[in-house]
Amino acid sequence: MTTTCGNNRLHSLLLGMALLLLQCARNVCHAQEVCGINICAAGTPCCNPSCGICGEYCTQQFCGPMYSCFSSLSTVDVLNQGQTSMAELQVGDRVLTSTGKYKSVYAFGHHDTTTPTTFLKIKTSLSDESLAGNATTSNDLEISPRHYVYASKRDRIRATIESSASLGYRPFAAEEIRVGDLLETPNGKGARVVHIEPVQRRGMFAPFSTDGTVVVDGIIASSYVSLGELGINLPFVEATSISHLALAPFRLLCTKVSSSACEYYNDDGIPHALSLLLKFFRGILNTGSQWLYGLAALSYLGLATLAWLAECLLSFTGLLVVPLALVAVSGAS
Numbered sequence: 001m002t003t004t005c006g007n008n009r010l011h012s013l014l015l016g017m018a019l020l021l022l023q024c025a026r027n028v029c030h031a032q033e034v035c036g037i038n039i040c041a042a043g044t045p046c047c048n049p050s051c052g053i054c055g056e057y058c059t060q061q062f063c064g065p066m067y068s069c070f071s072s073l074s075t076v077d078v079l080n081q082g083q084t085s086m087a088e089l090q091v092g093d094r095v096l097t098s099t100g101k102y103k104s105v106y107a108f109g110h111h112d113t114t115t116p117t118t119f120l121k122i123k124t125s126l127s128d129e130s131l132a133g134n135a136t137t138s139n140d141l142e143i144s145p146r147h148y149v150y151a152s153k154r155d156r157i158r159a160t161i162e163s164s165a166s167l168g169y170r171p172f173a174a175e176e177i178r179v180g181d182l183l184e185t186p187n188g189k190g191a192r193v194v195h196i197e198p199v200q201r202r203g204m205f206a207p208f209s210t211d212g213t214v215v216v217d218g219i220i221a222s223s224y225v226s227l228g229e230l231g232i233n234l235p236f237v238e239a240t241s242i243s244h245l246a247l248a249p250f251r252l253l254c255t256k257v258s259s260s261a262c263e264y265y266n267d268d269g270i271p272h273a274l275s276l277l278l279k280f281f282r283g284i285l286n287t288g289s290q291w292l293y294g295l296a297a298l299s300y301l302g303l304a305t306l307a308w309l310a311e312c313l314l315s316f317t318g319l320l321v322v323p324l325a326l327v328a329v330s331g332a333s
Helices: 007-025 154-163 239-246 248-257 272-286 290-332
Strands: 033-035 038-040 046-048 075-078 082-085 094-096 102-127 135-143 147-152 170-173 191-209 213-216 219-225
Touching: 075 213, 094 213, 102 219, 102 248, 135 147, 135 191, 135 219, 170 219, 191 213, 191 219, 219 239, 239 248, 239 290, 248 272, 248 290, 272 290
Parallel strands: none
Antiparallel strands: 033 038, 075 082, 075 094, 094 102, 102 135, 102 191, 147 170, 147 219, 213 219
């Protein structure tokens, strides 16, 4: 899971930087399989090279904008509002996240109300009892193929039942989810995947919460997407941790400098600041120079680290405001 500050974040940061440097030094920055403009993660086939689409559920209808978002029909639990559709969600709303708490939506990674988009409709059965309990309700999650959702894979579930070990939910791109997998839910009991199919909807939305997760239609999902397109595939490090760190400068801008600066979108519905950053890294990746890309990535990780440390410092300072104020009031009296 993603948290704002903490030792697990620092460990992921240091390990991620070391592994990225090692990848570039060993001349293996490019991932397992090149698929058009995309790079497929290990074990995920390239099923549509002309569109750069990875996974088993894509057809020609997936050609077109491949942004990672949720559909307009998806809903989130907003503080003091209840279930709210993605189309109605606004920057500043506080949404339920994996922590069980409500966190602020500081920006949208993508906000488009009109473009026809293909999503994976993942139908699940929610169990009220346990891993082996009877399914009592069904639920649908409409999510783009490259967006991360927390899951426990089918093989691991089988081993878990036999050994009584922890399920070990971790982030998977939606295109990696299979029937029989278990998606993480806030109550910890999980939702078993029973069917997956592509559907077409109008509009796409990707809310960024301050802790990097969001509960969508009762399923815990990440705010982030697969980084394969940018050539980042690091073993032993959750890609969501790298994404959360990488967005620290943008998050700091939105939450501490000017929230309005993060609500200006380009024609594709992406915030201008993020669009420029993606163009920069894609441009370097297209040069084919792995050392240049590695150097740029490490330099940016250094900047992101400073922004993340500033976030932690400001958060810690904020926690001190109340007790210091109480001390001041008691001293004055």
